[in-house]
Amino acid sequence: MPDADVLVIGAGAAGIAAARALVAAGRSVLVLEARDRVGGRAWTIDTPEGAFDAGASWLHSGRTNPLTPLARGLGVTLADHDALGDEITFVGPRRASPAEVAARDAAQAGFYAHVKAAGPGPRGVPIPTGPWGPTIAAWAGDLIxxxxxxxxxxxxxxANALDPPNLLPEGGFGHLVARLGGGLPIRLSCPVTALDWSGPGVVAQTAAGPVTAKHAIVTLPTPLLLDFAFSPPLPVPQQAAAEALPLGLLTKVLLPAAGADRLDVVPFSVVDRQIAPGETLVTFLLWPFGQPHALGFVGGPVAWALADQPPSATIALMRAEIAARFGARGESAFDWGRAIVTDWGRDPWSRGAYSHARPGQAAARGVLGTPLDAARRVILAGEACHPTLAGTVGGAWESGLRAAAMITG
Ligand SMILES: Cc1cc2nc3c(=O)[nH]c(=O)nc-3n(C[C@H](O)[C@H](O)[C@H](O)COP(=O)(O)OP(=O)(O)OC[C@H]3O[C@@H](n4cnc5c(N)ncnc54)[C@H](O)[C@@H]3O)c2cc1C
Known part of the structure; x- marks a missing residue:
C-alpha cells in the first residue's frame, strides 16, 4: 500500500491549495516541505515594528484573486492599497510638480497601451523612451x-499584467497562507532529494526514508526543478519550459522607524523618483497600516548584484535613496542598524523571487503545467505554470487547484 494517494512536494501556496482540494475530495495526502515552515515565498516575519512580509505582500487582481474570499472568510482585513496613501514622486531633490506627475501618468498609460496593442510574434517588451522612459521601464520591469x-x-x-485592486492583508500575507495550510498533513524540514516515477506509482526519497504514493504534485520553483533528480528525467518539453521561465529577483528591506517622525507622509504612501538612464529605481512603501516601518524595494540585475554582497550594501543603497528624497531628516527617521534585507536569490529553496518568460517563450507556462505522463503520476504546479497570474500567490494557488483536479477528475 502506498503511504498516500497523492504526495505533494512543497508547502507553498500551490502545494497548500492542492492538498486542501485533495483532502476535500477524500484523497489521502502527504505534503513534504523542505523548510521548517509553510508558505514558501509567502512568508511573514513578526518584528517589534509589525508584520513584515519578506515575500508576497499584495493580493493582485483582488476582485478575482482566489485568496480574496478565503482571507475574508478568515476575518482578515484587506486594505485596498490603490485607494490609500499618496504616490509621491521626486524629481531630483524636490517633489514632482502636478504637470510632471501628469506627464509621467500619460507616459505610463502610453507605454501600457503600446504593449497591449502589439501584434503577434516573439519579442521582448519594448523599452519606453522620453524623460520618463527609464523610470517606467524600471518600474514595470525590474520592480514589478x-x-x-x-x-x-x-x-x-x-497576459500577466496585474490588475487593480491590489489588496494588502492586515497581519501579513505569509500568515494568511500559513493559516490556510492549518490542519493539513505536512511534514516540515523534509526535503525530497529524488522522485522515481518509473513504476506504477511514485517513490520520493527523503532523509527519513522513501515515501510512496500513486501520484505526485511537484511545486518546486523553476531553478530547483531543473536540478531535481527525477527518474526518469524531466521530459524534454517540461525541461525546456522550466528553462524558459527563470526567476527574477526582488529584494525587500524592512526599515524600522527610529522615533516618532513620520516625515509628514501618510500611511500606505509609495515614494519613488524619476531616474536617468542607467540609474537604479528604488521605491518605498511608508507606514503600512500605520505601523512604524517602511519597506524598500530593489529588483532586477541590481538586486542580483547586491545579493552577492553583504546586506550592508543593500542597506547603504536604501539609506542613500532616503537621504536623496528626505535629506538628513529622512536618515534620522530610521533605525538603520536594525534593517532586515531579504535574500531570496541565495535561498536554496527558491533561488529567486518569481518567474518571467524569456522572449518568444510565452507558451512555456502551459507546457510546464502539462502532466509528465498520460497516467498523471507526476504533475508540476506553482506560480510559473499559470498563464495569467504567473508570479503571484493567486496564480500559484490556482495552479495547485488545477493539478489536484487533474487527479480527482
Ligand atoms: C520578494 C517577493 C515579493 C513578492 N510579492 C508578491 C506580491 O505582492 N503578491 C503576490 O501575489 N506574489 C508575490 N510574490 C510571488 C509569490 O510569493 C509567489 O509567486 C508564490 O508564493 C509562489 O508559490 P508556489 O507555491 O508556486 O512556490 P513556493 O512558495 O516557492 O513553494 C514551493 C515550496 O517548495 C519547497 N521546496 C523546494 N524544494 C523542495 C524539496 N526538494 N523538497 C520539499 N520541498 C521543497 C519550498 O521550500 C517551498 O515552500 C513575491 C515573491 C517575492 C519573493
Whole structure:
C-alpha cells in the first residue's frame, strides 16, 4: 500500500491549495516541505515594528484573486492599497510638480497601451523612451516583473499584467497562507532529494526514508526543478519550459522607524523618483497600516548584484535613496542598524523571487503545467505554470487547484 494517494512536494501556496482540494475530495495526502515552515515565498516575519512580509505582500487582481474570499472568510482585513496613501514622486531633490506627475501618468498609460496593442510574434517588451522612459521601464520591469523588460516575453508580460485592486492583508500575507495550510498533513524540514516515477506509482526519497504514493504534485520553483533528480528525467518539453521561465529577483528591506517622525507622509504612501538612464529605481512603501516601518524595494540585475554582497550594501543603497528624497531628516527617521534585507536569490529553496518568460517563450507556462505522463503520476504546479497570474500567490494557488483536479477528475 502506498503511504498516500497523492504526495505533494512543497508547502507553498500551490502545494497548500492542492492538498486542501485533495483532502476535500477524500484523497489521502502527504505534503513534504523542505523548510521548517509553510508558505514558501509567502512568508511573514513578526518584528517589534509589525508584520513584515519578506515575500508576497499584495493580493493582485483582488476582485478575482482566489485568496480574496478565503482571507475574508478568515476575518482578515484587506486594505485596498490603490485607494490609500499618496504616490509621491521626486524629481531630483524636490517633489514632482502636478504637470510632471501628469506627464509621467500619460507616459505610463502610453507605454501600457503600446504593449497591449502589439501584434503577434516573439519579442521582448519594448523599452519606453522620453524623460520618463527609464523610470517606467524600471518600474514595470525590474520592480514589478523582477527582471529587465528586454528579458521578458511581450505576450507573457501583457497576459500577466496585474490588475487593480491590489489588496494588502492586515497581519501579513505569509500568515494568511500559513493559516490556510492549518490542519493539513505536512511534514516540515523534509526535503525530497529524488522522485522515481518509473513504476506504477511514485517513490520520493527523503532523509527519513522513501515515501510512496500513486501520484505526485511537484511545486518546486523553476531553478530547483531543473536540478531535481527525477527518474526518469524531466521530459524534454517540461525541461525546456522550466528553462524558459527563470526567476527574477526582488529584494525587500524592512526599515524600522527610529522615533516618532513620520516625515509628514501618510500611511500606505509609495515614494519613488524619476531616474536617468542607467540609474537604479528604488521605491518605498511608508507606514503600512500605520505601523512604524517602511519597506524598500530593489529588483532586477541590481538586486542580483547586491545579493552577492553583504546586506550592508543593500542597506547603504536604501539609506542613500532616503537621504536623496528626505535629506538628513529622512536618515534620522530610521533605525538603520536594525534593517532586515531579504535574500531570496541565495535561498536554496527558491533561488529567486518569481518567474518571467524569456522572449518568444510565452507558451512555456502551459507546457510546464502539462502532466509528465498520460497516467498523471507526476504533475508540476506553482506560480510559473499559470498563464495569467504567473508570479503571484493567486496564480500559484490556482495552479495547485488545477493539478489536484487533474487527479480527482
Ligand atoms: C520578494 C517577493 C515579493 C513578492 N510579492 C508578491 C506580491 O505582492 N503578491 C503576490 O501575489 N506574489 C508575490 N510574490 C510571488 C509569490 O510569493 C509567489 O509567486 C508564490 O508564493 C509562489 O508559490 P508556489 O507555491 O508556486 O512556490 P513556493 O512558495 O516557492 O513553494 C514551493 C515550496 O517548495 C519547497 N521546496 C523546494 N524544494 C523542495 C524539496 N526538494 N523538497 C520539499 N520541498 C521543497 C519550498 O521550500 C517551498 O515552500 C513575491 C515573491 C517575492 C519573493
Amino acid at each position: 516583473s523582477a527582471a529587465p523588460l528586454a528579458a521578458i516575453d511581450l505576450h507573457d508580460f501583457t
